[in-house]
Amino acid sequence: MIILDNVTKIYENSAVGVKNINLKIKEGEFVFIVGNTGSGKSTILRLLLKEIEPSNGTIIIGDKDITKMSKESIPYFRRELGVVFQDFKLFENKTVFENVAFAMKVIEESPRNIRRTVPNVLSTMGLENKARCYPKQLSGGEKQRTAIGRAILNNPSILLADEPTGNLDPKTSWDIMKVLEEINKNGTTVIVVTHNQEIVNSMQKRVIQLKDAKIIRDVVKGGYEE
Amino acid sequence: MKILSFSHFIHEGFESIFKNKSMAFASIATTTVCIFMLGIAFLTMENIEYNVENIETGINITAFLDENMIEEEIDQLKGIILKSPQIESIDYVSKDEAMKRFIGDENLPNDPELLNDLKEDNPLRASFEIKLRNNKDEQVVIELLSKIKQIVKINTPKEAMQLLINLKNFIQATSAVIIIILVVVGVILIGNTIQLTVHIRKNEIRIMKYIGATDWFVRWPFVIEGLFIGFLGTLIPLITLFFTYNFFVNIFKQALSINEESLISFMPVLEIYQSLVPAALILGLGMGIVGSLIIIRKHLRV
Ligand SMILES: Nc1ncnc2c1ncn2[C@@H]1O[C@H](COP(=O)(O)OP(=O)(O)O)[C@@H](O)[C@H]1O
Numbered sequence: 001m002i003i004l005d006n007v008t009k010i011y012e013n014s015a016v017g018v019k020n021i022n023l024k025i026k027e028g029e030f031v032f033i034v035g036n037t038g039s040g041k042s043t044i045l046r047l048l049l050k051e052i053e054p055s056n057g058t059i060i061i062g063d064k065d066i067t068k069m070s071k072e073s074i075p076y077f078r079r080e081l082g083v084v085f086q087d088f089k090l091f092e093n094k095t096v097f098e099n100v101a102f103a104m105k106v107i108e109e110s111p112r113n114i115r116r117t118v119p120n121v122l123s124t125m126g127l128e129n130k131a132r133c134y135p136k137q138l139s140g141g142e143k144q145r146t147a148i149g150r151a152i153l154n155n156p157s158i159l160l161a162d163e164p165t166g167n168l169d170p171k172t173s174w175d176i177m178k179v180l181e182e183i184n185k186n187g188t189t190v191i192v193v194t195h196n197q198e199i200v201n202s203m204q205k206r207v208i209q210l211k212d213a214k215i216i217r218d219v220v221k222g223g224y225e226e
Numbered sequence: 227m228k229i230l231s232f233s234h235f236i237h238e239g240f241e242s243i244f245k246n247k248s249m250a251f252a253s254i255a256t257t258t259v260c261i262f263m264l265g266i267a268f269l270t271m272e273n274i275e276y277n278v279e280n281i282e283t284g285i286n287i288t289a290f291l292d293e294n295m296i297e298e299e300i301d302q303l304k305g306i307i308l309k310s311p312q313i314e315s316i317d318y319v320s321k322d323e324a325m326k327r328f329i330g331d332e333n334l335p336n337d338p339e340l341l342n343d344l345k346e347d348n349p350l351r352a353s354f355e356i357k358l359r360n361n362k363d364e365q366v367v368i369e370l371l372s373k374i375k376q377i378v379k380i381n382t383p384k385e386a387m388q389l390l391i392n393l394k395n396f397i398q399a400t401s402a403v404i405i406i407i408l409v410v411v412g413v414i415l416i417g418n419t420i421q422l423t424v425h426i427r428k429n430e431i432r433i434m435k436y437i438g439a440t441d442w443f444v445r446w447p448f449v450i451e452g453l454f455i456g457f458l459g460t461l462i463p464l465i466t467l468f469f470t471y472n473f474f475v476n477i478f479k480q481a482l483s484i485n486e487e488s489l490i491s492f493m494p495v496l497e498i499y500q501s502l503v504p505a506a507l508i509l510g511l512g513m514g515i516v517g518s519l520i521i522i523r524k525h526l527r528v
């Protein structure tokens with residue numbers, strides 16, 4: 001369960017990130033967050049990642065109030081989340097295998113475990129033949145699959161995706177969205193920020209629409225706009 | 227920290243050095259210069275102190291005796307003075323001996339007539355050359371001696387000594403200041419190098435933090451990079467100084483025309499290195515660690 005209770009984020013330059021957000025997302029849900037540029041979508045994801053602190057309100061993830069979490073426990077908290085971005089954020093000097101494996105290195109898993117687990121995830125992502133490639137040798141879709149592979153490697157309970165198809169062509173965007181849906185079917189809560197109207201309209205998932213830092217629409221099954 | 231992660235950190239740290247060879251080279255060069263200067267200051271200081279100590283322990287108080295004393299009286303007096311615990315030994319220098327020493331002085335004009343006159347009517351006094359157990363007791367002993375009637379004059383090396391001690395303190399303070407400045411400069415320069423690496427890897431640090439890396443997981447490769455830079459930057463000047471020390475000592479000896487009998491002598495390099503190596507390593511490695519930690523600190527707030 002994710003609960004945002006009256007959450008406001010005012011940035012240091014007094015820009016309003018989000019204002020008085022009330023939101024509940026149940027375990028295993030698939031949620032689209034839509035809205036214009038600057039409406040506060042990324043701010044919500046960054047609050048959930050504890051990359052930024054809310055100016056007001058409380059955020060509960062699972063059974064933890066993350067606004068009261070100590071600095072030392074942030075890394076361990078983040079290991080229960082997966083996150084992917086529009087720009088993939090891959091290590092350019094590491095291969096696909098190493099990029100994915102890094103998520104396990106960070107949590108100090110044994111090389112044996114890493115060698116056993118990573119190939120499974122690569123094949124789930126359809127990247128078996130790309131294991132030794134570097135990011136610059138990959139297509140956009142393959143890069144995003146690598147990033148998703150890294151994000152789900154440690155079986156997170158929540159996957160956050162900030163415009164994951166923003167740099168991809170329509171067909172590849174569909175592929176990636178199908179991958180995210182598949183991950184959701186296996187029980188992971190998936191929250192996707194997107195501008196892709198066609199996909200949102202056809203998938204008929206829960207849609208939360210933001211405008212000027214506020215939620216203006218929250219429907220259980222819906223399209224990109226009313 | 228697990229062993230497995232340690233090998234990961236070493237790998238990452240070295241990879242970063244080889245990816246940024248020129249920057250790594252620049253900081254190794256900087257550290258080398260710092261430690262080189264430290265080494266030179268250290269070698270100089272150690273030798274000065276060594277010689278000051280030598281001179282300090284070799285110095286006597288000279289007490290001149292009343293001309294009218296006869297041998298027995300002199301022996302008696304010597305026995306009395308020797309009883310005080312601060313005094314280690316007393317050498318009696320008779321009038322004749324004093325004259326012999328005086329004439330033996332190479333700097334005297336070689337005028338046989340004058341020397342003959344001097345021998346016939348010896349103007350020099352007999353004296354005790356008193357060696358102390360500890361130079362600190364000098365004042366006590368002087369007071370004691372000045373109470374004895376038969377002692378007409380006391381010469382102490384006090385002023386010369388004080389000059390030497392002042393010189394030693396001055397050199398010590400100056401090198402301390404120079405070394406502190408060098409260390410600060412070194413830390414800043416190493417910090418700059420690592421800052422470049424950190425800058426190149428800023429995105430990577432962000433990604434690591436998103437994935438749930440602890441601060442130390444992110445830090446270790448940079449610390450190892452700094453340690454390696456500091457280590458090489460210490461090793462190079464230490465080895466260089468080790469093999470050039472004797473060469474420079476010989477140049478000094480020639481320049482100052484110092485021979486075997488001279489009061490001034492140089493410490494063997496191995497003896498100095500017993501304290502220089504740990505000092506240089508602590509400083510060099512410390513500079514590397516501090517440089518890397520300071521820089522990375524501000525990039526960890528993701
Ligand atoms: N780091 C920041 N510092 C200051 N203002 C910010 C920062 N990040 C976002 N904002 C502001 O907060 C508002 C919401 O931004 P964001 O959440 O990134 O919107 P979206 O992802 O929907 O495009 C915008 O007005 C933006 O300018």
Ligand SMILES: [Mg+2]
Nearest residue numbers: 041042043162
């Ligand atoms: Mg955004």
